[in-house]
Amino acid sequence: MKRRGHDPESVLRIAVGVFNERGYDGTSMEDLARxxxxxxxxxxxxxxGKEQLLGRVLDVALDGLFTMIADPRASTGRAITRLEWVVRQSVTILVDRLPYVKVLLRVHGNSPTETRALERRREFDRFISALVKEAAGDGDLRPDIDPSLATRLLFGTVNSIAEWYQPARGASADQLADAVLKLTFNGLRVP
Amino acid sequence: MKRRGHDPESVLRIAVGVFNERGYDGTSMEDLARxxxxxxxxxxxxxxGKEQLLGRVLDVALDGLFTMIADPRASTGRAITRLEWVVRQSVTILVDRLPYVKVLLRVHGNSPTETRALERRREFDRFISALVKEAAGDGDLRPDIDPSLATRLLFGTVNSIAEWYQPARGASADQLADAVLKLTFNGLRVP
Structure with missing residues (x-):
């Protein structure tokens, strides 16, 4: 019988599962082999090696975000419209690449690979922060929340989905994105 | 010279710092001794033992939340007013007990102590969820977001503060709570 083969994609898909189950630091090469x-x-x-594998996992999550902000819809048109589009796409990427994003959100900078991923996350945050400031400057965002704080809370809401979302049941990515946009841009309260 | 003494509070304060720095699983009794x-x-x-110490850490966070929901302001008056009070107090507790809440938010149920903490978290979530449903039933919350999803996003926003908040600089607990209430109840968009 031929030995089971693994292409790079299936190695990555299995590895990201192990990282999420055992934690990256708690994963050994033996765990991955098993x-x-x-x-x-x-x-x-x-x-x-393990760290090289982590690098690939983090790139899957980060490349999704950077491809998105390179899209013309992230740079053309009114800032608040672009911001809403970016928030919607961020929810979609989080849902589509959930195990990869979960690993990214737990990175704390303990190795060169993690430091590089944190630097890319900060670059993404700066893009969002500039967009929030531009929308506030247009008079489209309420002036009584500091734009940096608004950015943090906005993406805190998006990222918190990774804590509980289970693909098999409940809301679809689109329904989730709708709810996030309504809550963050219009609020829960009936006017 | 008399040997440095530790009361239970200082042991706990030091231990929670080590848990956050090294991760609970990554902390040894030797790390704590050092x-x-x-x-x-x-x-x-x-x-x-380490697990008993974890139990005390988690109780500091959870007792704060349960003391809050036992307050008459959490059970008397219009549901949306109670909900807003509870969200504000949750931000305050998170800021006041930050290192303890951070440990709580990372618990995954790997031991009886963690399972018990998760059960208490779920009990707290059920209280909030019931409050959101009541406010929706009063017609005070927009009907087009499912109350369970609204609850998750609301507390996702609150809990995400633990990821970045640094007590020494930036917004106070009150300013943070104001921003969270504005964003989640009224939205970022200028009407």
Missing amino acids: ALGVTKSAIYYHVP | ALGVTKSAIYYHVP
Whole structure:
């Protein structure tokens, strides 16, 4: 019988599951070998190392965000419209790439790979923060919340979805995005 | 010279710092002894064990929340007013007990102590969820967001503060609570 093969995508998909289950720091190369169904020595044929694998996992999440903000819809038109589009897309990316985003949200900068990911996250945050400031400058956002604080709360709301969302049941990405946009832009209260 | 003494409060305050720095799973009794400035054998004079210490840390966070919802202001008056009060108090508790709440938010149920804490968190969530449903039933909350989803997003916004808040600089607990209430109940958009 032919030995089970793994392409890079399936290695990554299995690894991100193990990282989320055991925590990245709690995952050993042996855990990864077991999950892939290969021997401990064969794992190095598939994966140069744990940190390199983490780098690829983080790139899946971050590349999604950076592809989004490179889209013309993130840079053309009224700032508040762009901001709403970016928030909607962020929810969609979070749902589509949930295990990858979960790993990203837990990164604390304990290695060069994590530091680089944090630097990219900060770059993304600066883009959002500039967009919030521009929308506030247009008079479209209430002036009595500091734009930096608004940015943090807005993306805090989006990212908190990763804590509880289960793809198999409940709201779809679109319904979730609708709810997030209504709550953050219009509020829960009936006017 | 008399050996440095530790009362239970200072042990807890130091331990919660170590838990947040190293992660609970990554913390050894040796790490705790080092942080307390006692020998590895003396640590058991101060602390029966790591899990018992975790239990006390989680109780500091959870007791704050349960004391709050036992207050008459959480059970008397119009539901939306009670809900707003509860959200404001939750932000205050999070800021006042930040390191304890951070440990609580990272608990995943890996031990009886964690399972008990998660059960208490769920009890708190049920209280909030009932309050949101009551306010929606009064016609005070927009009917086009499911109350369970509204509850998750509302507390997702509150809890996300723990990810970035630094007590020494930036907004006070009151300013933060104001911003959270404005964003979640009235929205960022200028009407």
